[in-house]
Amino acid sequence: MTPREAVEAFLRHFEAERVPSAHTLAAYRRDLDKLIAYMDAEGLSSFDALTPDRLRTLIARLHRPLPKKGNKQAKGLEPNSLQRLLSAFRTLFRYLTREGQLAHDPALGVRGPKVRRKLPVVLDADEAKELVETNLGGSLAPRDTAMMELFYSSGLRLSELCGLRWGDLDLEDGQVRVLGKGNKTRILPVGRFAVAALKALAALGEAGPEHPVFKGRGGAPIGARAVQLRLARLSSGQAKRVHPHMLRHSFASHMLESSGDLRSVQELLGHADIATTQIYTHLDFQHLARVYDAAHPRAKRKG
Template identity: 40%
Template sequence: MLDCTDSLITDFVQMLQVERHYSLHTIQSYHSHIETSKTLLRLTGWDGLTVDHVRLLVMKSKQAKLSARSISLRLSALRHFCQFLVERKVLQQNPAESVSAPKIGKLLPKNMPAEAVSSLLDFTPESLHDIRDKAMFEVVYGCGLRLSEVTGLNMVDILSSRQLKVWGKGQKQRLLPVGNVAWEALQDWLKVRPQWLVSDFSAVFLSQRGNRLGNRQVAKRLDQLAVRQGMNTNISPHKLRHSFATHVLESSGDLRAVQELLGHANLSTTQVYTHLDFQHLARVYDKAHPRAKK
C-alpha cells in the first residue's frame, strides 16, 4: 500500500488495487498525479473542487512545460478520482469530465520486419541462459505477450493443448495458441529448468538463483541478445509484441482476432495497427502497380 496522508486518496488507491486490479505502476502514477494536483491547486478538501479548478490545473501543467501526454495522464487520473468522489457522494458531479486534454500526436507502435525478428531469434543456444532466453522471447513474439505477462507466467499456465493461460490487465484471463517454434523452444527450456529450481517454485522463467525473473531483467537480457546478434536498433519486449500484432494483421486482415490475441479491452486500442497495415499495403502497391511507379 502506498503512503497517503489524504484518507480519500488512500481509499481510492485501495479500490484500484483490490477491486480494479490495476498494476502497481498505474496505481503509483494515479497517486502521484492526484497528489500533485492537490498541491498545485492548494486544496484543503475535495468537496469544493470545480471545473475552474480543473482548467487551472491544465493551465499550470502547460506552464510547467509538461508534454501533452503527461497532462492527459494527469487529467485522466483526476477524472477517475473525481468519479470515485461522486460515488462516495463527496462531489455531486465530476468536474473533470468536461475538461478536454491537449491533443496528443498519434504515435504509431514501433515494430520490426519479420526478417529482423528472425535475425534476432534464430540462434543456437549454448548455455542454460540461452535456452531460457530463446524460449522466453519466442513466447513473447509468438503469443504477443506483454512484459508483465511473460514474467507472470506460472507452470500451471502451460496447457497440454499447446496453449497458454495468460493473465492480462485487470486480471483478465485469455487463452493463447502457441506456435511450433515457440512451443519447441519452451519445451527445451522446461527440460533444463529443474537445474535452477531451488524449491517448488511456480514461475516458468527463473533466474540462475531460482527466483522469478523481473521485468527489468528480461528487458536487459533482450538488450544483450540484440547486441550479440548484431542488431543496431533498440529492441524491447514491447516492440516484439507490436511486431506480433503487425505481422498477424498483415497476414490475416482480421482486426478482431488481433484484439483478442493482444487482450485489448477496446477495439479502438487495436485499431492503431491498421495504420501500420496501411503503410505495408502502400509499399506493396508502390512496388507492384504499373501506374504507381515513377
C-alpha cells in the same frame, strides 16, 4: 475527510475493484499527488473548491516548460501524460460523487491537449526471425531462446511473461494460460518453435506446476528489468533498438497482416477496446502505401 485521506480511500477502492497492475496504481498515485500539491499551493482544503477553470490552470502549468537554473528549461508534461492525468482525476471525482463527498464534477468540460498518436515501431518478419534465433551461448541460452520464441509466438505482455509458471503451459496441445490486466485470463496458442524451445528448457531443470518458467537470480521469477537488459543484448546487432513491447507489437502487426481478422487479434492481445487494436491496421496501411508509392508509375514522388 481531508483531500489526502479521500485520495487514499479512493486508491484502496480502485485497487480492490479494478485490480490494476502495480504500474497503473503507481501512475494514479503520482497523478493524484500532483492534484493534492496544487490544492495545497492554492490553499484549497476541499475538492468542492475545485472548478473547471482551476483544473485548466493546473493542466496549463504542467504542460508549460518549467524554468531551470542556467537559463535552461525543463520540458513540461507531454499531451498523453496530461490525458492520463485527467483520466485519473475523472475517476477520482466520479468515486467521490458516488460516495456523496463531492457535489459536482470539476472535470466536466475540461480537455487536455490533443494527443498525436504515434504508430508503434515493429520488426518485420525477417528481423523477428533473426532476433528469436540469436544465440549468445552460455548457460542462459536455452532460457533466452524459449523466452524470445514464446514472447513473439503468443504476443504476451512483459508482466505476463515474467509471471508465467509451468502449470500455465500445455505443451502437448500448444497452449498457454495467462493472467492479464484486470485479472482476466486468456488462453493463447503457442507456436511449434516455442513449444520445442520450452520443452528443451523444461528438460534442464525444475519444471513443476508452481515453478517459474523463466528464472532470474536465486530461482525467483525473472524481473521485467532483467528481460529488458537481456533483450538489449540479444538485439545489439540489429538496426532497430528492440524493447520487450516491440515483440508484442510485431506479433500483432504480423497476425493482422496475414489474417486481416481484427477481432481475433483483439482477443489474442487481450484488449478490452477494439480501438486499441485498430492501430495495427494503420501499420498495415503504411506498408501498403510504401509499396504503392514505390511501384505505381503515377504515384512516385519527386526526391
